Amino acid sequence: MLKWIVRIGLGLCVLALLGMVSTYVFIDRELNRMYGAFVEVAEPDLPPPGPGAYALVDVNVLAPEGDVFVPGQAVVVDAGLVRSVVPADSVPAGLETVDGQGRYLIPGLTDSHVHLWQSENDLLVYVANGVTQVRDMNTVPVNLRWRAEIEEGRIGPDIFAVAPQFATFGPMEGAFVGWTQRKTIVRTGDQVHDAVKEFSDEGYDAVKASSFLDKAGYEAMSDATRAQGIKLVGHLPIAIGLDDLWASNQSEVAHVEEFVKILDREFGGYGPDEADAFLEYVRERSGDVSARMIEQGISVTSTLALVDSFQRQKTDLHSELDAAELAYENPGIAEGTVITSRGMGWLPEVNIYRWPEGLTDDRKVRSRVYWQAYADAQHILFDAFLKAGVPIMAGTDANVPVRVPGFSLHEEFVALQAAEMSPAQILASATSVPSDYMGSNAGRIEAGREADLVLLRGNPLEDIAATQEIDMVVLDGRRLDRDALDALLESVKVANDASRKVALEQF
Structure with missing residues (x-):
């Protein structure tokens, strides 16, 4: 009898183990599907690259200061670099010329807050929208492989790689969060220092603080990034105050929104009834916060359009989805998953910003006020x-609802213009300013810079919406005309459509 009890017990243990392994495999596969690992890879039909040396002639070139176009210019490109910017009638003899037809030439654009995740089709969508550099704010290993391939000539934007964000959770919750949300879980200062060094050694460009990093971890990140000479960027953790930011090594805050959150904590937490008082408090504090940002040399990334959309996604999600270029969005991200409480979904059943089921009309009114x-x-x-x-x-927080890679940067420009940023300032915010912050050799059109360029039909200094009318993108010297850009988009649409589980006709 004892022998059979032991055998039954062992059998039950094996079944339990098999069940746990099966559950793990299922969840892991579902997570990879959500992040886009199984999206069919787009295969655009493109002509071979042209000659490495040529001159783009008869163009209006955005001056390095970014405030005026210089007419009648020629940009000489060789081996992926701008070799010179000269009057159109001064091009060296024998050099192939490409007629710019009096169009407007700007540096390639940078989206300073994106999430690439696992669908490489996003790389093509960025390029088709004139985005030649992205700052990936939660870089996973496959993204590092893409970065290396792009450096070897693959079509895609340059990638400034920010390591998976640091967060503090207990052992069980931390294991789950780290697995499902691709975060770096740390609980001690030694773990922080070891992780920062490891990411620095692996070639990451920066490390990111999350909202859920404890104060000791944040202080350790500050010390570790100083020691390693790597940038500290990202959120303002719930556990810290502004004095902790001013004392830290953090050189960039990933959203203007982060200051709303930290001032809310200073205020004591506002609700619909305190909304007006909170806004007055923000007005009173904004001048001092701005002055300290200047004093400490801290940059901020915008993401205005995203935050402006929160209320609309709650009250009229279908209109938001109708307006988005859903055909080019990673289907895994859009369709999301219900297996974790922090899925990435966009569509009505899984949208991460939707109202909870059963919310009363009164609660909806109060939510709108908030x-x-x-x-x-x-x-x-x-x-x-x-x-x-x-x-x-x-920056746009691309791949967060409803910010489609590439397209969302132009939407952000419109939001920035509505917020009274001048077109010249907007262009700088996506060219020279991020180039200077990230230490890239792009962001301006002048000799010695990378030949990452965008040719526009209209003048964006008159109306920033002109950035949406792209005739050509020059990527590391390679010319992609309008036909090639359309081919990129069409190939992504076809591949994404083949990977969908939810049809888009309803949106």
Whole structure:
């Protein structure tokens, strides 16, 4: 009898183990599907690269200062670099010329806050929208492989790689969060220092603080990044105050929104009934916060359009989805998953910003008041930063609902213009300012810079919407005309459509 009891017990243990392994495999596969690992890879039909040396002639070139176009110019490109910018009639004899037809030439654009995740089709969508550099704010290993391939000539934007964000959770929750949300879980100062060194050694460009990093971890990150000479960027953890930021090594804050959150904590927490008082508090504090940002040399990334959309995604999600270029969005991200509480979904059943089921009409009214104040507070702070001269980088949080890679940067430009940023300032926020912050050899059109360029039909200094009318993208010297850019987009649409589980006809 004892022998059979032991055998039954062992059998039950094996079944339990098999069940746990099966569950792990299922969840892991579902997570990879959500992040886009199984999206069919786009295969655009493109002509071979042209000659490495040529001159783009008869173009209006954005001056390095970014405030005026210089007419009648020629840009000489060789081996992926701008060799010179000269009058159109001064091109060296024998050099192939490409007629710019009097169009407007700007540096390639940078989106300073994106999430690449695991669908490489996003790389093509960025390029088709004139985005030649991205700052990936949660870089996973496959993204590092893409970065290396792009450096060897693959079509895609240059990638400034920010390591998976640091967060503090207990052992069990931390294991789950680290696995499902791709975070770096740390609980001690030694773990922080070891992780920062490891990411630095692996070639990451920066490390990111999350909202859920404890104060000791944040202070350790500050010390570790100073020691390693690597940038500290990202959120303002719930556990810290502004004095902790001013004392830290953090050189960039990933959203204007982060200051709304930290001032809310200073205020004591606002609700719909305190919305007006909170906004007055933000106005009173915005000048001092701006001055300290300047004093400490801290940059901020915008993401205005995203935060402005929060209330609309709650009240009229279908209109938001109708307006988005869903055909080019990673289907895994859009369709999301219900297996974790922090999925990435966009669509109505899984949208991460949707109202919970059963919310009463009164609660909906109060929610609208709250989120309107949240957006208004963001704009108060943005206006103060802009007037004070805080370095602002245009960023979108692409792949967060409903920010489609590439397209969302042009939507962000419109939001920035509505917030009274001048077209010249907007262009700088997506060219020279991030180039200077990230230490890239792009961002301006002048001799010695990388030949990452965008040719526009209209003048974006007159209306920033002109950035959406792209005739050509030059990527590391390689010319992609309008036909080639359309081929990139069409190939992504076909591949994404083949990978969908939810049809888009309803949107």
